[in-house]
Amino acid sequence: MKIKDYSIKSLPYIFLIIISSPIFIGYLWVFLRTFTRSMYGMRPTGGFTLNNWALILKDPILWNLVGNTFILALGLTIGILLISSAAAYPLSRMAFRGRKIYLSLSLILHAFPSVTLLIAIFFVLRWISAIPIFGRGLPLIGGFGYNTLGGVLLVSIAFMLPLGIWLMKGFFDNISWDIERAALIDGCSRFRTWRQILLPQIRPGLAALGIFAFMHGWSSFIIPYTFMVDARTAVMSTYLNLLTSGDRPIDYGVASAVALFQLLPILFFYLFTQKYLLKIFSGGMKGGS
Amino acid sequence: MKMELVNLNKSFQDVSAVKNLNLKVNDGELVAFLGPSGCGKTTTLLTIAGIYKPTSGDIFFDGERVNSLQPKERDIGMVFQSYALYPHMNAYQNIVFSLVLKKRPKEEMQREAKRVSDMLGIGHLLDRKASQLSGGQQQRVALARALIKQPKLLLFDEPLSNLDARLRMSMREEIRRLQTNLGITSVYVTHDQVEAMTMADRVAVMHNGDLLAYVTPEELHERPRTLFIGQFIGSPSMNILDAQLKSIDGSLHIKLTDGTTLPIPGERTPKSCKDGDMVKFGIRPEDVKLDSNGSVRGKVTFIESLGREHLIVSNIGEQRMQLLTEPGNKISLDSNINISVDMRKAQFFDAETGLTLLWE
Incomplete structure (x- = not known):
């Protein structure tokens, strides 16, 4: 009887393990490949080596890529947090003409596949490029035009905003009206209420969205790939694409090492922040603040 | 401070929440807005x-029109049903927040915080966060936060509804005592008629956005102007029976649906009514007694123990009558009882409009 219970209980686990094993095997392969000269299936052949890692870590381009990717991820995080939390407040709290339309429109935009807009955005970015300084003369991000990191950032933020605004609106919706009324009566302006009373209460939501945005920015591919001509030196994901496609024979050892290198920060980040990430899905603020 | 509402209307889209409200609150008075939920209070x-x-x-504070003033410019304090403490601040920060916004010196904040927290007995809780306080303590902090501004007008939005019954009673007393001592004009919204009756100087009864009555609690209880008020005020609520006016031997009686007649004392004669008119006859359960000589016969359908007394529900013909008795008498379900009615306490309402037939 007991053994039967046990086996029935373990059935779902066995099923889950089986369907997720291809992903595990894939990652395991990547991990092993970085330390071997060659592999046949899952079997390392030709012995272990650190050459793959040495090759990429010595390559100055890698650190350039890490820098760019980091700027993109961080920029996306900051941009999304600022704009979403500011936009979500009036959408959650104020009555104004067009509010409903705006909300449903942004939801539709979110459902839209971003690929369909790539060509249109190309023209927009080209147009922005024509603006002096702002277009292509800024330090660090190069500007907001075509073929600049800032341009990629701008487009990434725009694509992610509907999600960010909706999430933040959900968090604002959860705060009781009375607290805001109490603040208004105590002498706050609307802005100060937002800044000093409401934002501290949705801190878990901000953290979750921030982490989400960072991870999204860190691994984004299609936008940097499309809007940076020099995609090779753009971000890590595009570099990885370059290594695994093209007319040269592919060095899977190096490609795997770059892939793993890109993966590691995310993995660490995730380990420490998954508790906040879960809040996005529960939407609550249990134990918050 | 005197507060006055003149022809006040408030509607949301096409729903009218408050209709043409006219009301004056005198200086230092506590006025309760009483009504079921959704009545606009x-x-x-x-x-x-x-x-x-x-x-x-228009809204006037001391004769000055304040319609266009922001909440922070109105010199008011407000206490909410949900307490509405700022969860990321501790009790002290909550209490002095309005002074922080006014950029008052630190010594003044500490002095004022001590003054109000001593008044409310929460001095030892000041470094706790809202989540570490019980409901009653949170409500005290919220009250302190409203009082520290020394407001000219205090607004209460069902402040005791989330507290348990015992705490509610002591807080009721305490709020009333503080309000009287400080002499702050107050408006107190509640759906609990006991709260309104025990605390307020005057009670404004609201229903569907209309002001039905604005009188003292005694007046409200003794001279209900409408059927709604008669039933809403008092617990257990007033018995309402259909009855017909009948003149017997030259004096006016009511005839209940089962044929029983009861004489109407002269001072309770319904106005502008004639023989044969149908009326709503109201009598409170405490004015109905078990009495073996009573002329009204009923059948017990339900007995409820209220501790100090028993509530007996009986049928008189087809109609329901509740009465209060002392516990200990051996009344059983389905038994027949005789009841006497104190007709000097009778209320009469128009059968159609529900308006009183007794009072101005």
Whole structure:
């Protein structure tokens, strides 16, 4: 009887393990490949080596890529947090003409596949490029035009905003009206209420969205790939694409090492922040603040 | 401070929440807005606070029109049902927040915080966060936060509804005592008629956005102007029976549906009524007694123990009558009882409009 219970209980686990094993095997392969000269299936052949890692870590381009990717991820995080939390407040709290339309429109935009807009955005970015300084003369991000990191950032933020605004609106919706009324009566302006009373209460939501945005920015591919001509030196994901496609024979050892290198920060980040990430899905603020 | 509402209207889209409200609150008075949920009392309160703008009509504080003033410019304090403490601040920060916004010196904040927290007995809780306080303590902190501003007008939005019954009673007393001592004009919104009756100087009964009555608690209880008020005020609520006016031997009686007649004392003669008119006859359960010589015969359908007394529900013909008795008498379900009615306490309402037939 007991053994039967046990086996029935373990059935779902066995099923889950089986369907997720291809992903595990894939990652395991990547991990092993970085330390071997060659592999046949899952079997390392030709012995272990650190050459793959040495090759990429010595390559100055890698650190350039890490820098760019980091700027993109961080920029996306900051941009999304600022704009979403500011936009979500009036959408959650104020009555104004067009509010409903705006909300449903942004939801539709979110459902839209971003690929369909790539060509249109190309023209927009080209147009922005024509603006002096702002277009292509800024330090660090190069500007907001075509073929600049800032341009990629701008487009990434725009694509992610509907999600960010909706999430933040959900968090604002959860705060009781009375607290805001109490603040208004105590002498706050609307802005100060937002800044000093409401934002501290949705801190878990901000953290979750921030982490989400960072991870999204860190691994984004299609936008940097499309809007940076020099995609090779753009971000890590595009570099990885370059290594695994093209007319040269592919060095899977190096490609795997770059892939793993890109993966590691995310993995660490995730380990420490998954508790906040879960809040996005529960939407609550249990134990918050 | 004197507060006056003149022809106040507030509607949301096409729903009218407050209709043409006219009301004066005297200096130092505590006025309760009483009504079932959705009657417009909280809307009125938030309009007074300046959170909502009136659709039409005016609000005057000491004769000055404040319609366009922001909540922070109105010199008010407000206490909410949900307490509405700022969860990321501790009790002290909550209490002095309004002074922080006014950039008052630190010594003044500490002095004032001590003054109000001593008044409310929460001095030892000041470094706790809202989540570490019980409901009653949170409500005290919220009250302290409202009082520290030394407001000219205090607004209460069902402040005791989330507390348990015992705490509610002691807080009721305490709020009333503080309010009287400090002499702050107050508006108190509640759906609990006991709260309104025990605390308020005057009670404004609201129903569907209309002001039905604005009188003292005694007046409200003794001279209900409408059927709604008669039933809403008092617990257990007033018995309402259909009856017909009948003149017997030259004196006016009511005839209940089962044929029983009861004489109407002269001072309770319904106005502008004639023989044969149908009326709603109201009598409170405490004015109905078990009496073996009583002329009304009923059948017990339900007995409820209220501790100090028993509530007996009986049928008189087809109609329901509740009465209060002392516990210990051996009344059983389905037994027949005789009842006497104190007709000097009778109320009469128009059968159609529900308006009183006795009072001005």
